Amino acid sequence: MTRQTQLIRQIRSRLALLDRTQRDLGQSLGLGHAAISARMNGHRDFSFTELEKVATFLEVPLHELLTFERDGVMSQ
Known part of the structure; x- marks a missing residue:
């Protein structure tokens, strides 16, 4: 799974938790x-400013949004 896919998964999960939509x-x-759909479907990357x-x-620190778990080990 790519980092972009993991990021999108994190965003979708947090949206659901907060009962917010794309x-x-x-x-x-x-x-x-169209622009948010392109980002959420992995066709276009989020800019750093957009990620902030x-x-x-999503009421989460940026570093937490960008931290992914790989095989039980956290990575950035």
Whole structure:
């Protein structure tokens, strides 16, 4: 699984936990439907600035959003 896929999974999981939608996320970033869909489907990367805003919107520190578990070991 790629880091981008892991990041998107983290974002989707956190959206569900907070009962927020992809549309809500897009609006918070100032992105339209097509732009947020492209990012959430892995067709386009999030910029660093967007990731900072995503973390704020999801109420999680940026480093936590970017930390992934691989085979039981945390990595960044």
